[in-house]
Amino acid sequence: MLSATPLRPDAEGFFGPYGGQHLPPHLKAIMDEIxxxxxxxxxxxxxxxxxxxxxxxxxxxxxxxxxxxxxxAHSGGARxxxxxxxxxxxGAHKIxxxxxxxxxxxxxxxxxxxxxxxxxxxxVALATACALVGLPCEIxxxxxxxxxxxxxxxxxxxxxxxxxxxERGTRTLKDAVDSAFDEYLRDPQNFFYAIGSVVGPHPFPxxxxxxxxxxxxxxxxxxxKQAGKLPDVVAACVGGGSNAMGIFSGFLADPGVRLVGVEPxxxxxxxxxxxxxxxxxxxxxxxxxxxxxxxEMAEGQPDPxxxxxxxxxxxxxxxxxxxxxxxxxxxxxxxxxxGCLDAFMTLSRTEGIIxxxxxxxxxxxxxxxxxxxxxxxxxxxxxSGRGDKDAxxxxxxxGL
Ligand SMILES: *Cc1c(COP(=O)(O)O)cnc(C)c1O
Numbered sequence: 001m002l003s004a005t006p007l008r009p010d011a012e013g014f015f016g017p018y019g020g021q022h023l024p025p026h027l028k029a030i031m032d033e034i035x036x037x038x039x040x041x042x043x044x045x046x047x048x049x050x051x052x053x054x055x056x057x058x059x060x061x062x063x064x065x066x067x068x069x070x071x072x073a074h075s076g077g078a079r080x081x082x083x084x085x086x087x088x089x090x091g092a093h094k095i096x097x098x099x100x101x102x103x104x105x106x107x108x109x110x111x112x113x114x115x116x117x118x119x120x121x122x123x124v125a126l127a128t129a130c131a132l133v134g135l136p137c138e139i140x141x142x143x144x145x146x147x148x149x150x151x152x153x154x155x156x157x158x159x160x161x162x163x164x165x166x167e168r169g170t171r172t173l174k175d176a177v178d179s180a181f182d183e184y185l186r187d188p189q190n191f192f193y194a195i196g197s198v199v200g201p202h203p204f205p206x207x208x209x210x211x212x213x214x215x216x217x218x219x220x221x222x223x224x225k226q227a228g229k230l231p232d233v234v235a236a237c238v239g240g241g242s243n244a245m246g247i248f249s250g251f252l253a254d255p256g257v258r259l260v261g262v263e264p265x266x267x268x269x270x271x272x273x274x275x276x277x278x279x280x281x282x283x284x285x286x287x288x289x290x291x292x293x294x295x296e297m298a299e300g301q302p303d304p305x306x307x308x309x310x311x312x313x314x315x316x317x318x319x320x321x322x323x324x325x326x327x328x329x330x331x332x333x334x335x336x337x338x339g340c341l342d343a344f345m346t347l348s349r350t351e352g353i354i355x356x357x358x359x360x361x362x363x364x365x366x367x368x369x370x371x372x373x374x375x376x377x378x379x380x381x382x383x384s385g386r387g388d389k390d391a392x393x394x395x396x397x398x399g400l
Contacts, residue, residue, distance in 0.1 A: 007249065007252060008206060009202060009205070009206050009319075009320070012202065013035075013201070013202020013203060013205070013206065013289075014202075014319075015205075015319050015320045015322070015323035016322075016323045016326065016327075017283070017290065018283075018289075018290050018291050018319035018320070018322040018323050019202055019205055019289055019290060019291070019319035019320070019323075020201070020202060020289060020290055020319075021201040021202050021288060021289070022201065022285050022288050022289060022290060023201055023288045026188075027188065027201075027288075028201075030188045030189070031201050031202060031203065033108075034104070034108070034192075034203060035202065035203035035206075035207075037104065037107065037108050038104055038203055038207055039203075041104070041107055042210070047103065047107070050103060051099065051100060051103060051211075054099050054132075055096070055099075055214060058089060058099075058132070059088050059089050059095055059096070059099070060087065060088060060089055061088070061214065061218070062218040062222065063083060063084045063085050063087050063088060063215075063218065064084050064087070064222075065081055065082065065083050065084070065219060065222045065223060065226055065380070066081065066082045066084055067079060067080075067081050067226070067227075068080045068081065068082055068347070068350070068351050068353075070350040070351055071346065071347060071350045071351055071363075071367070072370070073350075074346060074350050074367075075366070075367045075370035075371065076370060076371045077369075077370035077371035077372065077373055077374055077375055077377070078232070078233075078366075078369075078370040078371075078373040078374060078375065078376075078377035078378060078379050079227075079375075079377070079378045079379070080363075080366045080367070080370060080379050080381060081223070081226075081227070081231065081378060081379065081380045081381065082353070082363075082380075082381050082383040083215065083218075083219050083247060083380060083381070083382045083383060084383055085215060085243065085359075085382060085383055085384050085385060086353070086355065086356065086359070086383050086384070086385050086386035086387075087386075089128075090124060090125050090128050091356075091385055091386040091388065091389075092121060092125065092356065092384055092385030092386070093212060093215060093242065093243040093246060093382075093384045093385065094121060094122055094125035094196065094242075094385075095125045095128065095129065096211050096212050096214055096215065096246065097196075097207075097208045097211035097212055097242060098122075098125040098126045098128065098129040098194065099129045099132070099211070100207065100208075100210070100211035101113070101126075101129070101192070101194040101195075101207070101208075101211070102126070102129035102130055102132065102133045102135060102194070103133060104192075104207075105133075105135055105192035105194070106133045106134075106135055108192065110135070110190060110191060110192040111135075111136065111190045111191070112135070112136045112137070112138060112190065112191045112192070113126065113130050113135050113136070113137045113138070113191075113192045113194050114137075114138050114139075114140070114180050114183055114184050114191055114192065114193050114194065115137075115138075115139055115140070115180060115193065115194045115195070115196060116139070116140045116141065116173065116176035116177045116179070116180040116181075116196075117139050117140070117141050117145075117152075117173075117176065117196070118141075118142075118145060118172070118173035118176070118310050118311070118313060119145065119148075119149050119152065119310035119311060119389070120141065120145070120149040120151075120152025120153060120155075120156065121152070121311055121385070121389070122196035123139040123141060123152060123156050123161065123163070124152050124155050124156055124159070126139065126161075126194050126196075127139065127155070127156045127159035127160065127161035128159055130159075130160070130161065131159045131160050131161075136162075137159075137160065137161040137162070138161065138162045138164060138180075138183065139156055139161050139162070139163050139164065139180075140164045140166050140176045140177075140179045140180035140183065141153070141163060141164070141165065141166060141176050142165075142166045142170070142171040142172040142173060142175055142176045143165045143166060143167050143171040144170070144171045144172050145171075145172055145173065145176070145310075146163070146165050149389075151389070152389070164179065164180075164183075166179040173310075173313065174302075177287070180193070181193070195208065196240070196242075197239060197240025197241060197242040197314075197318065198212070198240055198241045198242045198245045198318035198319075198320060198321075199240040199241070199287065199289065199291075199314070199316055199317070199318050199319075200287055200288055200289060201287075201288035201289050202289070205289070205318050205319055205320055208242050208245075209242070209245045209246070209249060209318075209320060212242050212243065212245055212246025212249070213245075213246055213249040213250070214246070215243070215246035215247045215249075215250070215382065216246055216247045216248060216249040216250020216251065217249075217250050218250075219234075219247055219250050219251075219380065219382075220250035220251060220254075223380060227378055229378070230251070230254055230256065230257055231251075231257060231378045231379065231380035232256075232257065232258060232373065232377040232378050232379065233257070233258045233259075233260055233366075233369075233373065233377070233378075233379045233380070234247055234248060234250075234251050234257055234258070234259055234260065234379075234380045234382070235260040235261075235262060235362045235365050235366055235379060235380070235381050235382070236248070236260075236261060236262065236362050236381070236382035236384065237261075237262050237263075237264075237309075237312060237358050237359055237360075237361040237362040237382075237384060238261040238262060238263050238277075238278070238312070238317060238321060238332065239275070239309075239311050239312035239313070239314050239358060240314050240316070240317060240318055241261070241317050241318035241320070241321045242318070243382050243384035244261050244321070244382065245318060245320055245321070246382070247380075247382040248261075248324070248330060252329065258331065259324070259329060259330035259331065260330070260331050260332075260333065260365060261278065261321060261330055261331070261332040261333075262332075262333055262334070262335050262361045262362045262364070262365040263275065263276035263277065263278060263279050263312070263332060263333070263334045263335075263361070264276060264307035264308070264309060264312045264313075264334065264335065264336070264337070264340070264361055265279070265334035265335060265336045266306045266307050266308065266336060266337055267306070267336065267337055268336065272296070272297075272303070272304075273306040274305070274306060274307070274334070274336075275294070275305035275306060275307045275312055275313050275314060275315065276294075276332075276334040277291075277292050277293065277294050277314070277315060277316060277317040278292050278317055278321060278322070278325050278332040279332055279333070279334045280294065280296070280334075281293050281294040281295065281315075281317075282295070283322070284299075284300055284316075285300075286302055286315065286316045287316065289316075289319055290319065291316055291317055291318065291319040291321075291322045292316070292317050292321075292322045292325070293315060293316050294315040294316075295315075302315035302316065303315055307337070308337040308340055308341070308357055309340065309356070309357035309358040309360070309361065309390075311356070311357075311358040311385075312358050312361065333365060335361045335364045335365055335368070339361070339364040339368065340357055340360045340361050340364055341357075341360070341394065341397070341398070342364060342367075343355070343360040343361070343363040343364035343367055344357060344360040344363075344387065344390070344394060345394075345398070346363075346367065347360065347363050348387075353383070353386075354386060354387035354388065354390075354391060355383055355385070355386065355387050356384060356385035356386060356387045356389065356390060357387065357390045357393075357394070358384055358385060359381075359382070359383045359384045359385055359387075360387070362381045362382060362383075362384075363381055363383070366379045366381050
């Protein structure tokens with residue numbers, strides 16, 4: 001029987017059958033070292049106080065919860081509330097875990113922090129955290145993405161990160177992962193590979209979920225004060241699953257609160273252009289962990305994925321989400337590009353809040369389900385990031 005509230009994995013990093021460390025022994029040893037270092041400082045007051053201080057005075061936490069009245073009226077049903085992670089320094093939830101990872105890397109005496117980035121969001125958040133703690137940072141990014149996402153590349157450079165242009169393969173995210181990982185393997189003892197979501201081998205899904213749990217803890221405390229009750233539904237977009245895990249964690253122990261993860265169905269499953277892993281995938285192993293995987297084209301091989309929101313573009317998903325899906329504690333649905341764009345524009349024009357295209361998927365689910373849930377219901381949406389980065393793209397796409 002699966003427990004409904006798996007807050008932490010077992011000692012081997014498993015959430016039921018999912019997670020673990022599917023790695024060669026020498027890398028497993030390094031991951032265990034990171035896990036042990038993390039467990040040894042996680043509950044020390046020095047580490048907790050430093051992180052809490054940065055959350056409060058650097059990130060600007062707690063982020064507010066806001067009742068979107070005009071969006072609610074427009075959607076014609078349940079009240080829609082937003083957890084405003086878009087108001088964090090750097091404009092999204094990613095700074096929450098990048099700070100935790102950078103502090104851990106510094107504690108372990110690492111000499112360089114490495115990561116890949118797709119659209120550059122993880123790269124910018126990590127470069128920010130590394131500038132703050134004074135650690136060298138190296139970001140691998142596909143040459144195609146570098147050309148497309150110029151503002152983020154510029155930001156990373158200003159923040160002092162080395163940006164490596166990846167020229168192999170399709171010159172996009174997947175190749176950037178391979179390239180960054182090759183560099184990491186040159187000296188895993190001294191380098192720290194900062195994973196950007198609740199994915200990868202143990203201990204990363206556990207650590208990143210811990211760092212993001214601040215979102216859920218705040219929301220669990222804030223919401224009843226403002227609404228007089230708990231939300232009926234908590235919704236969040238799911239790429240790797242970190243912002244969703246963050247807000248879900250605050251409500252896992254409240255059986256009356258539905259947890260809804262929203263994946264991108266892109267331009268449709270029938271044409272194979274989506275990234276809805278939990279909706280359409282099945283169990284498989286990728287990047288050192290076992291979870292759901294999109295593998296419709298060839299068993300065991302990740303499918304090419306697509307979403308209008310590049311931050312949701314991943315063929316796997318965090319193992320804790322796989323567990324929450326199988327146990328029935330969380331539900332996962334897909335929203336397509338058109339629904340996402342509609343939510344992007346509607347939230348902008350009813351509330352004056354331009355959401356990230358990633359977050360707009362969760363807003364779209366709330367808009368599409370508000371009427372059926374009814375006027376007495378409350379939906380809390382994690383607004384994972386702001387949409388400045390997407391403004392030009394959307395304006396172009398819609399001919400504004
Ligand atoms: C990266 C990103 C996501 C997707 O990552 P998760 O780990 O699924 O949260 C969602 N929203 C924004 C704004 C992002 O930058």
